[in-house]
Amino acid sequence: MDSAFVALLLTGLFVGNYVVARFLGMCPFLGLSKKVDSAVGMGIAVTFVMVVASLLTYPLYQLMVKLGIEYLRTIVFIFVIASIVQVLETVIKKISPSLYSAMGVYLPLITTNCAVLGVATLNLESELVTGLATALLNGLFSGLGFTLAIVILAGMREKLDKQPLNKHLKGFPISMILAGFMAMAFVVFTYIKLGE
Amino acid sequence: MKTRDVAVNGLIKENAVFRMLLGLCSILALSNKAINGLGMGVAVTFVLVCSNVVISLLKRVVPNKVRIPxxxxxxxxxxxxxxxLIKYLSAKxxxxxxxxxxxxxxxxxxxxNCIILARAEAFASKNTVGASAIDGLFVGMGYTIGLTLLGIVRELLGSGSIFGLQILGGFRITFFSQPAGAFITYGLLICLFNITYEKIEQNNANRKRKASVTLSNQVTEEGAVNG
Amino acid sequence: MESLMLLIQINWRIVIISIGITAGVALLMGVIIMVIANVFTIKGQDPRIDDVKENLAGANCGGCGYAGCSDFAKALVEGKAEINDCGATNKDNKIKIASILGKQFSGEEMISVVACNGGINCADKFEYKGYCDCAYANMHSSGPKACNSGCIGLGNCASVCPVEAIKIIDEVAVVDRDRCIACGLCIKTCPKSIIKSIPKSAQVIVACCNECKGKEVMDICKVGCIACGLCARVCPHAAIHLENNLPIIDYGKCTGCGLCVDKCPKNVIHKVG
Amino acid sequence: MNDKVRESIKTICILVAITIICVALLAILNDVLYVAPDMDSFDRTAKSKSGYTLVEQNVKMTNGIVKMVAEGEMLNGEAVVGLYVEGKGSSPAGSFTLVVIIHKATGEILGVRKLVDGGDVGYEYLDDNLRSLMGTVIDGSTVFDSDNFVVQAGATYSTKACRNAMQAVAEYYYINYLQGGQE
Structure with missing residues (x-):
């Protein structure tokens, strides 16, 4: 069990990082990384939804395979995710308005987040995921990997936006180049032999 | 909005790849080969047009509480x-x-993909069926052209070929086909696009100002004459 | 006939199963959403808050001093805030909100404008290569520009504007009239506080804020106001009067005739209408 | 109270109605576009006397997915097993799909062909490396482990994908034909 745990941890956080290595969840990654606190808020919200999404979609898919209708997986997954987000938004708004003002405003963004549907789909194809427990772990670590990437970029961008810079490079192009350097740094981890 | 405006809007002014920066996940991932970019662009355009049409049909029926689902x-x-369709055709x-x-x-x-839901929310749920279809078509075309352009650049640099045809004969900088290359190439291309876009806009502004200056000179002369 | 054949070949069992399963999931999720939506509505919340929020611009810009539109709507309903604090909402929505709250509304639509046109026309005291932040630069003997009250041009206002209406052109901030939602954030962040809020219907603006005498201004800025007073004299409606070396326009009287614009030797007064 | 309930029910009905219409369209389309598993890819690899019969589909192995298993008879009368297998490479390289024909009794590999090559342009796993696998006899489930698999220089990801595919083949053959009773 522990070797799978470590393999999932390393894949989720570094080797197969959802943002930098697999290009999932790019819109919030670049849209929300202007300030570190908004990045952290988004990261937590995405990780939470990813875990809940993995929890619901994995058993649902097993049922669909038994019945032979797995071609409907996209429509069922995204419908479940949209409903999760809708329910979460109303519940958090009621239970703790303070948490809602910190994190809740990002929830509607999560429905159109490629990372959440990505984790639901990749859970089925990744060979590390064998059961529901590993699916949940994969969801958690991929979410943490997303948070790690978005917070690092937010830190860099906050400092960089104040530097005197060519006005055409300011804003989006420079954050793409920053993300490029991050991608280079993360590639180093791919050479770790993962349980081979 | 005349169709010409919608066309210019979708293709250049609000080009999804270079101006509005929507659908980044697919742009970065599918631009390693030009043929992938083209394939993805066509698929996204098809889905965009159809969903725009259906959503603008349903816009009054759908209750607000379950609008997104x-x-x-x-x-x-x-x-x-x-x-x-792809599963069926790939067997062929x-x-x-x-x-x-x-x-x-x-x-x-x-x-x-952020484009589709963005266009659905911003455009289709407020306009007629015809306008939504045209808007979906042109935004999709803008996306396809942008993505294929990025794909050509990355494939040419990354593996020395365009649409699979070896051109640079084995010369290849593998950096460009890796994720890091995708980020940096895309960032620089947008920077280039902004520079050219601003130059065009300045030329238009200068032309307009020159036109208005000649106009106002005539006014002041008349003003001075009978002032 | 051929299509009929096709219909028979279809494996109806799979079709029924897939419709059944997805309809079941849809039903389940739909029920959960509706139950949670009704059970978890915030009890005792004044229903008017949602209607007010509906009419607000929803830019969540924070110009009104509240954390986003929902907070501002709650404050409005509880009477703690004034509808005019929000610059973003357009006029007829404000009237609608006023009618919901049972109040009268007659405010004038405002817009922000930068009262400086210096930038490259204004000489520099020293060359500033430091942190690209107006407030920061302002601490170094009030900025690199020779004119101590003029725009430093490092773009704090541009970065804070929620609708990106402000651009830095030739080292001076310029507000784009149609995009500006008058939320007032730029007015608060400018360290020199030279961004003014004027009625949107204004035809003419004063693009200088230097209160020194004409001779001093002449040495440092090509487009600074030298307080010659020609504009005040030429104005047929006496809408302009000079106050500590700067023309003040009374937009109630100003008809936008533009005579002052042509008269001003340093073209400090610009026509924008 | 009941108008809120009625309104909720109306919302749910609309939601379910849209779902049913969409899924009905999809279900029918899925049947119309049904792709019969093409047996001819087996024939192209190893000509059979009277075509192959489908045994099983989509069996998930540790290193890959055996998409299709079919049995047939060669021209010389020998019984063979055809395997349609997909091996996963690590992230930059896509997945590889191979068609492998194994002699039913002896477990010797009679034919290997590459259907989908997930490697990037210039990283393809060369056919002659595959052909070198012909003739190896699957006597255990670990016959294709990393030490005796031809590693193609420069295309490590593609090699890994092909090796995964072959390991899945060995595992399937070992479980179903060597250990298990003859099906």
Missing amino acids: CYVLVIATFVTVVEL SSAIAQIGDAMGVFLPLIVV
Whole structure:
């Protein structure tokens, strides 16, 4: 069990990082990384939804395979995710308005987040995921990997936006180049032999 | 909005790849080969046009409380149609099989592609069916052209070929086909696009100001004459 | 006939199963959403808050001093805030909100404008290569520009504007009239506080804020106001009067005739209408 | 109270109605576009006397997915097993799909062909490396482990994908034909 745990941890956080290595969840990654606190808020919200999404979609898919209708997986997954987000938004708004003002405003963004549907789909194809427990772990670590990437970029961008810079490079192009350097740094981890 | 405005809007002014920066997940992932970019662009355009039409039809029927789930349902249906089509066609020709395999996880991810839901929310749910269809078509075309352009640049640099045809004869900087290359190439291309876009805009502004200056000179002369 | 054949070949069992399963999931999720939506509505919340929020611009810009539109709507309903604090909402929505709250509304639509046109026309005291932040630069003997009250041009206002209406052109901030939602954030962040809020219907603006005498201004800025007073004299409606070396326009009287614009030797007064 | 309930029910009905219409369209389309598993890819690899019969589909192995298993008879009368297998490479390289024909009794590999090559342009796993696998006899489930698999220089990801595919083949053959009773 522990070797799978470590393999999932390393894949989720570094080797197969959802943002930098697999290009999932790019819109919030670049849209929300202007300030570190908004990045952290988004990261937590995405990780939470990813875990809940993995929890619901994995058993649902097993049922669909038994019945032979797995071609409907996209429509069922995204419908479940949209409903999760809708329910979460109303519940958090009621239970703790303070948490809602910190994190809740990002929830509607999560429905159109490629990372959440990505984790639901990749859970089925990744060979590390064998059961529901590993699916949940994969969801958690991929979410943490997303948070790690978005917070690092937010830190860099906050400092960089104040530097005197060519006005055409300011804003989006420079954050793409920053993300490029991050991608280079993360590639180093791919050479770790993962349980081979 | 005349169709000419919608066209210019979709293709240049609000080009999804270079101006509005929507659908970044698919742009970065599918631009390693030009043929992948083209395939993805066509698939996204098909889904965009169909879902725009259906959503603008349903806009009064859908209650506000479940608006997002309903829109997502419609979009997911058309994405599954594309998936089935690709599965059917890839049995016929290996080229499509290659593209379908390269798209991989990004084919079902078209559902959450920011372009489609953005256009559905911003445009389709407020305009008529015809306008939505045209808007979807042109935004899709703008996306396809942008993505294929990025694909050509990255493939030429990354593996020395365009659409699979070896041109630079084995010369290749593998950096460009890796994720890091995707980020940096895309960033620089946008910077280039901004520079040219601003120059065009300045030229237009200068021309307009020159036109208005000549106009105002005539006014002041008349003013001075009878002032 | 051929299509009929097709219909028979379809494996109806799979079709029924897939419809059944997805309809079941849809039903389940729909029920959960509706139950949670009704059970978890915030009890005792004044229903008017949602209607007010509906009419607000929804830019969540924070110009009104509240954390986003929902907070501002709650404050409005509880009477703690004034509808005019929000610059973003357009006029007829404000009237609608006023009618919901049973109040009268007659405010004038405002817009922000930068009262400086210096930038490259204004000489520099020293060359500033430091942190690209107006407030920061302002601490170094009030900025690199020779004119101590003029725009430093490092773009704090541009970065804070929620609708990106402000651009830095030739080292001076310029507000784009149609995009500006008058939320007032730029007015608060400018360290020199030279961004003014004027009625949107204004035809003419004063693009200088230097209160020194004409001779001093002449040495440092090509487009600074030298307080010659020609504009005040030429104005047929006496809408302009000079106050500590700067023309003040009374937009109630100003008809936008533009005579002052042509008269001003340093073209400090610009026509924008 | 009941108008809120009625309104909720109306919302749910609309939601379910849209779902049913969409899924009905999809279900019918799925049947119309049904792709019969093409047996001819087996024939192209190893000509059979009277075509192959489908045994099983989509069996998930540790290193890959055996998409299709079919049995047939060669021209010389030998019984063979055809396997349609997909091996996963690590992230930059896509997945590889191979068609492998194994002699039913002896477990010797009679034919290997590459259907989908997930490697990037210039990283393809060369056919002659595959052909070198012909003739190896699957006597255990670990016959294709990393030490005796031809590693193609420069295309490590593609090699890994092909090796995964072959390991899945060995595992399937070992479980179903060597250990298990003859099906």
